Amino acid sequence: MxxxxxxxxxxxxxxxxxxxxxxxxxxxxxxxxxxxxxxxxxxxxxxxxxxxxxxxxxxxxxxxxxxxxxxxxxxxxxxxxxxxxxxxxxxxxxxxxxxxxxxxxxxxxxxxxxxxxxxxxxxxxxxxxxxxxxxxxxxxxxxxxxxxxxxxxxxxxxxxxxxxxxxPILVGGRSSATLRVAAEHADLWNIPGGDLDDVVKRSALLDRYCTELGRDPASVTRSIHLPVSYDHPGPTLDAIGAAVDAGFRHVVLGLPAPYPDGVARWVADELVTPSS
The missing domain is CATH 3.20.20.30 (Luciferase-like domain)
Structure with a gap:
C-alpha cells in the first residue's frame, strides 16, 4: 500500500x-x-x-x-x-x-x-x-x-x-481456533511478532494440537513477521535473534514504504548476514 x-x-x-x-x-x-x-x-x-x-x-x-x-x-x-x-x-x-x-x-x-x-x-x-x-x-x-x-x-x-x-500451505494467525486449522493443514505457520512470550505460548499450543491429531509438531515450520526500521535496525536484529532462538526458522521482514534505493541489499547486509 x-x-x-x-x-x-x-x-x-x-x-x-x-x-x-x-x-x-x-x-x-x-x-x-x-x-x-x-x-x-x-x-x-x-x-x-x-x-x-x-x-x-x-x-x-x-x-x-x-x-x-x-x-x-x-x-x-x-x-x-x-x-x-x-x-x-x-x-x-x-x-x-x-x-x-x-x-x-x-x-x-x-x-x-x-x-x-x-x-x-x-x-x-x-x-x-x-x-x-x-x-x-x-x-x-x-x-x-x-x-x-x-x-x-x-x-x-x-x-x-x-x-x-x-x-506448501502457510496458515497465518494467532487465535486458538486458527491454530487448530494450522495443526491440520499447515506446512508453515506464521504469526506477527511483538510479544515474544505470547508468540512462544502460541507455538506451544500448536505443538499440542498437532500431537492431538497424531502429527509431529516439528513438521510445521514456524514463521514470524517482524517490522523493520531503516533508521534503527538494532531492535529488529535483536528480535530476529530472539525469534530464531525460540525455534522460528522462517523470518519475514516487513519493509515500510517508501523503499530506499538498494533496500534489499541493505536488508541482507544489516539484518540477514549479522543474524546468521
Missing part, C-alpha cells in the same frame, strides 16, 4: 539476485490499512503473478490471503496459475481474514460488497477452504463437496500446480 508497481518490482528484482534473501511476500488488502486511507493499493494475487514472471529464484506468496475475499475453488485456480507462472516457487499463505477490531480493514468488505461473517463462521470456512483447495490441487477426477460453508459440484482443477503434491 502507498507504493506503485515500479517500486515493488524494483525491490523484488533486487532481492531476487541476493541469495541471503530466500522468500518475498505481499499482503492481501483491497484498501490501505495505514497511511492515506484513499491512497494507492494493488490487488495482491494479480501483483504476485506479475512479480513471479519478473523473478527467477525467490519463493513467493501472499502473507496471508484473506479467506473472506475469494471462494476457495477460485483461489485454488489463482494460486495454481501463480505456481505455474513462477515455475513452482509459490508458498500458499492463507488465513481467516481481517481482524474485527481493525476499522480500516473492515471497511474494505463493505466497499467491495463482500459479507463479513462472525469469527466462528470465518474459522469454519477457512478449514473447509483448505480441504477444498488441497483436493483441487491433487485429485485427478471431478468431485462434489458438501460442507457447512462451501458447496461444490463437479469441482476439478486442471492444470495442477507445478509443485507436487502441492505448494
Amino acid at each position: 502507498q507504493v506503485d508497481y515500479a517500486d515493488v518490482l524494483r525491490v523484488w528484482r533486487e532481492a531476487d539476485a541476493i541469495p541471503e534473501i530466500e522468500h518475498a511476500w505481499l499482503f492481501d488488502h483491497l484498501m490501505p490499512i495505514g497511511g492515506d486511507p484513499n491512497g494507492p493499493i494493488l490487488e495482491g494475487w494479480t501483483l504476485l503473478s506479475a512479480l513471479a514472471a519478473h523473478t527467477e529464484r525467490l519463493r513467493l506468496g501472499v502473507m496471508v490471503t484473506s479467506n473472506r475475499f475469494r471462494p476457495p475453488a477460485v483461489l485454488a485456480k489463482i494460486a495454481t496459475t501463480v505456481d505455474v507462472v513462477s515455475g513452482g516457487r509459490l508458498d500458499f499463505g492463507i488465513g481467516v481474514g481481517s481482524r474485527p477490531d481493525h476499522p480500516l480493514a473492515r471497511r474494505e468488505y463493505a466497499g467491495h460488497g463482500l459479507p463479513y461473517h462472525d469469527t466462528a463462521h470465518a474459522v469454519g470456512s477457512l478449514a473447509e477452504s483448505c480441504t477444498v483447495i488441497r483436493r483441487l490441487w491433487t485429485e485427478e477426477e471431478p468431485f462434489d463437496f458438501q460442507g457447512k460453508y462451501h458447496r461444490l459440484t463437479g469441482a476439478f482443477g486442471n492444470p495442477k500446480p507445478v509443485q507436487r503434491p502441492h505448494p
